[in-house]
Amino acid sequence: MQSKTLDELNNLTKQEFLSFVEPAFERTPDVSIYAYDQTIGSGTKITSADHLSSVMWTFIDNYMSEQEKHKMVSSHPELQSKKRREQESSGQLSADSMVEHKKAGLDVSSLTKDQLDRFDNYNEQYRERFGFPFIVCVRYVPDKALGLLEAFEKRINNSKEQEFEMAVEELKKIGQARIRDRITE
Numbered sequence: 001m002q003s004k005t006l007d008e009l010n011n012l013t014k015q016e017f018l019s020f021v022e023p024a025f026e027r028t029p030d031v032s033i034y035a036y037d038q039t040i041g042s043g044t045k046i047t048s049a050d051h052l053s054s055v056m057w058t059f060i061d062n063y064m065s066e067q068e069k070h071k072m073v074s075s076h077p078e079l080q081s082k083k084r085r086e087q088e089s090s091g092q093l094s095a096d097s098m099v100e101h102k103k104a105g106l107d108v109s110s111l112t113k114d115q116l117d118r119f120d121n122y123n124e125q126y127r128e129r130f131g132f133p134f135i136v137c138v139r140y141v142p143d144k145a146l147g148l149l150e151a152f153e154k155r156i157n158n159s160k161e162q163e164f165e166m167a168v169e170e171l172k173k174i175g176q177a178r179i180r181d182r183i184t185e
């Protein structure tokens with residue numbers, strides 16, 4: 001994906017803007033529509049990548065129902081699991097997720113058999129306990145797969161409310177990082 005300058009971003013049509021930023025918050029187009037309407041669409045220039053993501057966060061925090069947030073959380077792929085491998089082979093993984101997972105050392109060829117088994121087990125336990133996938137902004141976790149396994153271990157004992165709140169906060173960080181990737185300041 002080619003990044004854009006702020007000037008280029010501010011001169012996009014609505015349709016161009018939406019297709020450029022929508023992948024930041026997967027399968028949740030309302031976030032991007034709101035961001036367009038609040039900025040370029042009403043004559044306000046976007047001044048930085050973080051300005052844009054803060055407008056997107058405002059929508060998530062103030063205008064999305066719990067059900068909509070649940071849908072957004074559930075649309076993200078698991079970190080490494082049988083289910084994720086199936087999603088990948090049937091082309092259901094977004095380009096951003098694939099790159100992020102690979103950089104975090106999550107592809108099968110980078111993991112030991114033991115690590116792969118642990119990811120499979122944690123993902124299954126997590127999904128059964130909470131009903132949505134374990135979400136973490138992988139690029140901010142130190143030690144790649146080891147750090148992610150540690151995060152899983154810690155969070156699996158939280159309450160459903162804590163984890164749901166955490167999942168939304170992590171998605172906000174993922175979206176912000178993806179927006180930063182897309183804009184050259």
Ligand SMILES: NC(=O)N[C@H]1NC(=O)NC1=O
Nearest residue numbers: 077097100135136137138
């Ligand atoms: N499950 C999960 O957290 N997936 C996401 N995390 C991240 O940094 N990119 C993703 O696709």
